[in-house]
Amino acid sequence: MSIPVEKTSKPKIHPAPDQLGFGQFFTDHMFLMEYSEAKGWHNPRITPYQPLPIDPGACVLHYGQALFEGMKAFSQKNDDVVLFRPQYNCQRLITGATRLCMQAPPADLMLEGIQALVRTDQAWVPKFQGGALYIRPTLIATEAFLGVRPSKNYLFYVILSPVGSYYKEGLNPISIWVEEKYIRAAPGGLGATKAGANYASSLLAAQEAKKKGCAQVLWLDVTHEHIEEVGTMNVFFKIDDQILTPSLNGSILAGGTRDSVIQVLKSWNLPVIERRLSLAEILEAHSQGRLQEAFGTGTAAVISPIGEFQYRDRALIVNGRAIGPLAQKLYKEFTDLQYGEKPDTRQWLMKI
Numbered sequence: 039m040s041i042p043v044e045k046t047s048k049p050k051i052h053p054a055p056d057q058l059g060f061g062q063f064f065t066d067h068m069f070l071m072e073y074s075e076a077k078g079w080h081n082p083r084i085t086p087y088q089p090l091p092i093d094p095g096a097c098v099l100h101y102g103q104a105l106f107e108g109m110k111a112f113s114q115k116n117d118d119v120v121l122f123r124p125q126y127n128c129q130r131l132i133t134g135a136t137r138l139c140m141q142a143p144p145a146d147l148m149l150e151g152i153q154a155l156v157r158t159d160q161a162w163v164p165k166f167q168g169g170a171l172y173i174r175p176t177l178i179a180t181e182a183f184l185g186v187r188p189s190k191n192y193l194f195y196v197i198l199s200p201v202g203s204y205y206k207e208g209l210n211p212i213s214i215w216v217e218e219k220y221i222r223a224a225p226g227g228l229g230a231t232k233a234g235a236n237y238a239s240s241l242l243a244a245q246e247a248k249k250k251g252c253a254q255v256l257w258l259d260v261t262h263e264h265i266e267e268v269g270t271m272n273v274f275f276k277i278d279d280q281i282l283t284p285s286l287n288g289s290i291l292a293g294g295t296r297d298s299v300i301q302v303l304k305s306w307n308l309p310v311i312e313r314r315l316s317l318a319e320i321l322e323a324h325s326q327g328r329l330q331e332a333f334g335t336g337t338a339a340v341i342s343p344i345g346e347f348q349y350r351d352r353a354l355i356v357n358g359r360a361i362g363p364l365a366q367k368l369y370k371e372f373t374d375l376q377y378g379e380k381p382d383t384r385q386w387l388m389k390i
């Protein structure tokens with residue numbers, strides 16, 4: 039596929055590493071392509087970063103056919119720029135599109151567009167340890183009509199954001215609110231997809247958790263009895279030297295980091311178990327001193343130790359609010375790989 043590049047005439051000033059935070063700055067360019075029934079996917083192009091023209095009747099604005107992905111490009115110590123498991127994200131977007139009755143571009147087309155865009159804005163990939171270029175592929179329904187049915191037209195676009203740490207805590211343990219009022223997803227719903235709607239439904243709980251001093255919410259299932267995931271991360275617990283994570287039940291996002299962590303733990307011959315996990319057994323393990331560690335996994339935060347669960351009016355402290363040895367070891371494993379400190383034996387990195 040040939041991708042024409044229109045370069046910006048007004049390059050932006052690059053923010054200093056300590057200003058980056060997460061998702062606050064965007065690079066100079068974006069990738070776009072459109073879908074129509076007559077032409078299929080067409081007009082791939084890279085343009086200066088700019089607002090999108092969109093019809094006020096576009097059905098994404100009314101009926102919410104919107105999906106996105108999140109992945110990262112890293113600058114390695116030899117200055118190679120690599121993407122981490124980008125095929126995983128492209129495939130997840132395709133699976134999500136089926137659930138939302140959307141047309142998704144074929145994975146190879148998506149990947150070509152992403153690679154070309156990252157190459158164009160390569161100078162934006164942060165070079166410091168902990169920094170990365172966050173990649174946000176987005177798929178929206180653009181046909182203008184009123185009435186509930188799948189759109190016939192779509193826009194796929196990719197934007198880039200240079201990022202530092204996701205949480206202000208960095209690798210320091212975060213506090214998590216155990217949410218018993220709201221739920222994020224239910225069986226048969228959209229929970230396994232990265233539909234924008236899932237994030238809309240999560241905002242109120244997250245806002246209330248923040249007021250209680252918590253960085254994220256621990257989502258329970260529709261019965262409020264079982265553990266699902268943590269805000270924008272999957273969740274792992276170490277109990278009695280076993281590593282437990284909720285199995286993919288259709289309402290949890292199948293995180294790429296979760297999948298990678300499971301593979302790494304298995305390669306270390308550590309017992310990792312995917313199964314339905316009840317809140318009661320986590321509370322019991324904590325009260326008996328058997329909950330050794332808890333941590334979240336996700337592209338944005340990589341590995342995020344959990345130092346405390348706020349459950350009703352109690353604070354359940356995990357590992358004395360310190361980073362546990364397993365979370366620390368996993369964090370090092372992933373960052374060493376991503377920044378080129380160790381060889382990519384699993385072929386998870388793709389050079390741009």
Ligand SMILES: Cc1ncc(COP(=O)(O)O)c(C=O)c1O
Nearest residue numbers: 270271272291293294295336337
């Ligand atoms: C709801 C939710 N769960 C889990 C994850 C972790 O997924 P991944 O490891 O692919 O980033 C994310 C982040 O994308 C998320 O938004």
